Amino acid sequence: MALTNETIKNRLTAKFGDQLTNFEEPYGLLTFEAPKDMNLKVMQFLYDDEELRFQFLTDLTAVHYPHQQDRELAVVYHLHNLTDNIRLRFKVFTSSIQPDIFTATQLYSSANWMERETYDFFGIHFVGHPNLKRILNVDEMEYFPMRKEFPLEDQTRIDKDDAMFGRGPLPPAANQGAIETPRHPNEPRVPASGTPGVEGPKQDWSTETTKQ
Amino acid sequence: MSTEQHIKLPEGSIEKTTTTLNMGPTHPATHGVFQNILELDGERIVSAEQTVGYIHRAFEKLAERRPLYQITTLTDRLNYCSSPINNMGWHLTCEKLLGVKTPKRVDYLRIIIMELSRISDHLICNSVVGVDSGAFTGFLYVMQYRELIYEIYEEVCGSRLTTNMGRIGGFERDFTNTAFEKLEKFLAEYPAVLKEFENLFTRNRIFMERTIGAGPISAERALNYGFTGPNLRAAGVDYDVRVHQPYSSYEDFEFDIPVGSTGDCYDRFLVRNNEMWQSLRIIEQAYRKVQEFKGAEATVFHADAPDYYLPEKKDVYTKMEALIYHFKIVMGETEIPSGEVYNAVEGGNGELGFYLISDGGRTPYRLHFRRPCFIYYQAYSELTKGAMLSDAVIVMSSLNLIAGEMDA
Numbered sequence: 001m002a003l004t005n006e007t008i009k010n011r012l013t014a015k016f017g018d019q020l021t022n023f024e025e026p027y028g029l030l031t032f033e034a035p036k037d038m039n040l041k042v043m044q045f046l047y048d049d050e051e052l053r054f055q056f057l058t059d060l061t062a063v064h065y066p067h068q069q070d071r072e073l074a075v076v077y078h079l080h081n082l083t084d085n086i087r088l089r090f091k092v093f094t095s096s097i098q099p100d101i102f103t104a105t106q107l108y109s110s111a112n113w114m115e116r117e118t119y120d121f122f123g124i125h126f127v128g129h130p131n132l133k134r135i136l137n138v139d140e141m142e143y144f145p146m147r148k149e150f151p152l153e154d155q156t157r158i159d160k161d162d163a164m165f166g167r168g169p170l171p172p173a174a175n176q177g178a179i180e181t182p183r184h185p186n187e188p189r190v191p192a193s194g195t196p197g198v199e200g201p202k203q204d205w206s207t208e209t210t211k212q
Numbered sequence: 213m214s215t216e217q218h219i220k221l222p223e224g225s226i227e228k229t230t231t232t233l234n235m236g237p238t239h240p241a242t243h244g245v246f247q248n249i250l251e252l253d254g255e256r257i258v259s260a261e262q263t264v265g266y267i268h269r270a271f272e273k274l275a276e277r278r279p280l281y282q283i284t285t286l287t288d289r290l291n292y293c294s295s296p297i298n299n300m301g302w303h304l305t306c307e308k309l310l311g312v313k314t315p316k317r318v319d320y321l322r323i324i325i326m327e328l329s330r331i332s333d334h335l336i337c338n339s340v341v342g343v344d345s346g347a348f349t350g351f352l353y354v355m356q357y358r359e360l361i362y363e364i365y366e367e368v369c370g371s372r373l374t375t376n377m378g379r380i381g382g383f384e385r386d387f388t389n390t391a392f393e394k395l396e397k398f399l400a401e402y403p404a405v406l407k408e409f410e411n412l413f414t415r416n417r418i419f420m421e422r423t424i425g426a427g428p429i430s431a432e433r434a435l436n437y438g439f440t441g442p443n444l445r446a447a448g449v450d451y452d453v454r455v456h457q458p459y460s461s462y463e464d465f466e467f468d469i470p471v472g473s474t475g476d477c478y479d480r481f482l483v484r485n486n487e488m489w490q491s492l493r494i495i496e497q498a499y500r501k502v503q504e505f506k507g508a509e510a511t512v513f514h515a516d517a518p519d520y521y522l523p524e525k526k527d528v529y530t531k532m533e534a535l536i537y538h539f540k541i542v543m544g545e546t547e548i549p550s551g552e553v554y555n556a557v558e559g560g561n562g563e564l565g566f567y568l569i570s571d572g573g574r575t576p577y578r579l580h581f582r583r584p585c586f587i588y589y590q591a592y593s594e595l596t597k598g599a600m601l602s603d604a605v606i607v608m609s610s611l612n613l614i615a616g617e618m619d620a
Contacts, residue, residue, distance in 0.1 A: 063577075087554070109590070113587065113590045
């Protein structure tokens with residue numbers, strides 16, 4: 001008998017009662033939520049149970065919801081039962097103040113780097129992980145860049161000074177009362193151009209970059 | 213005579229009997245930017261430690277500020293040996309979220325392109341295994357036939373490596389006759405080339421001695437390490453996303469899943485070679501199916517998805533509605549329906565997954581790429597433990613590690 005979402009759900013509720021919540025099936029994929037300290041128990045049960053046999057960890061990642069009080073971070077597991085060819089997804093929510101989650105490395109060797117990546121980008125502390133350090137970012141980084149408090153630059157902003165990046169002339173205001181740019185002692189001094197903002201500063205910078 | 217030493221060695225250096233060797237980040241044998249720190253006892257590897265992240269480009273973060281169609285270019289740069297598969301995987305994910313149903317002809321055209329890229333991916337991997345074991349000829353020989361595949365890409369989308377091919381709902385334009393002619397040329401010429409390539413390697417004594425037993429992994433360990441794709445199949449598990457969760461009408465095709473048994477370099481090589489034959493079979497079937505379309509169906513190359521598929525240029529200039537759609541799509545002002553979707557395709561290296569969460573805004577709320585390379589590379593230290601230094605190189609190339617995919 002092929003395993004269906006319905007039987008998985010029944011089996012899980014028989015074991016864990018009402019601790020597992022928010023059963024959904026978005027696009028046919030069974031999704032539910034487990035309490036923070038139960039993630040390993042649920043995974044172990046899914047792994048060991050002779051009917052369920054979810055023994056392949058497809059994916060492990062996190063999502064940041066900054067507006068959910070005490071449930072800011074969600075760790076998402078995608079598991080796959082290769083025998084019956086059925087997937088499921090479950091989530092564990094934690095606060096961003098104390099983001100402690102049990103590690104899955106004892107169960108899945110593949111969880112090692114996936115958890116390191118999740119730690120690297122979201123700062124989730126996997127309790128019991130053998131080597132929890134940054135993996136893709138530099139070790140000296142002091143923040144967790146995938147959190148929503150680090151927005152990418154707004155593409156529509158207009159306060160950006162394009163001239164500083166070699167695009168378009170310098171706005172006239174920027175050149176008035178120009179600050180002397182430090183230059184190399186051996187470089188011959190180029191007289192500052194008379195008309196502010198049109199060609200002068202551009203020329204200055206190009207000579208500076210080529211000579212230095 | 214006193215036994216005093218004249219050269220003072222640092223404390224502890226006499227006791228240390230192993231050598232530390234840095235392979236990478238810019239070593240020719242890594243074929244990409246990543247590092248292996250090997251601890252060697254003579255020529256035997258005692259332990260290996262991998263470092264990745266040298267070309268991390270924050271794709272997941274970038275994707276949170278981009279409309280869906282602009283994310284296609286990011287997927288190009290994951291596994292750049294088979295960019296079209298990544299592109300199509302992304303379009304399929306979007307279509308799943310948006311509920312866009314693609315016509316059969318689009319599915320078949322996509323399959324032709326995806327299988328061509330699988331061939332080019334495996335071709336690179338297998339010929340590089342040859343290079344790393346000292347046989348350069350195979351690599352040089354097959355490269356000119358990969359060129360035929362790239363010419364087809366060029367004809368279809370205009371670029372070769374980072375293709376940005378297709379759109380949500382289909383292709384940007386129909387395949388030209390030249391594209392089909394090039395495909396026919398490829399189908400006619402390639403089997404003989406692949407046969408010749410196999411003759412060079414498969415029963416080659418030197419190659420066999422180098423690869424058999426190098427970097428083996430059991431099926432159980434491979435599954436535990438999250439292996440997918442040819443590397444998992446070489447260990448004897450017949451898991452293939454194309455068969456287990458058919459997408460883009462793969463269920464209409466007949467092909468086999470080649471499997472190995474020992475999971476060593478030789479099996480990985482054989483599995484990839486056989487997959488190329490299977491891909492050829494699929495392309496031939498798909499091309500025949502494409503030719504069978506008659507009448508209006510024979511020119512369909514995209515789905516009817518006006519919110520996401522750019523209207524024709526001549527309509528943009530003459531019709532109000534088309535102009536509005538064009539503007540909204542290009543400026544990224546289309547609201548994406550909220551939802552949560554995981555979609556996987558069989559990439560060159562295994563299950564390439566896209567986990568997309570939309571909160572109803574114009575850009576994804578969160579996008580995560582399941583990159584097969586990143587996941588199975590962590591098994592490398594286990595694969596090379598106790599092996600020879602030269603095996604470390606060949607194991608690396610036969611796993612087909614692509615730095616772009618590892619670091620996202």
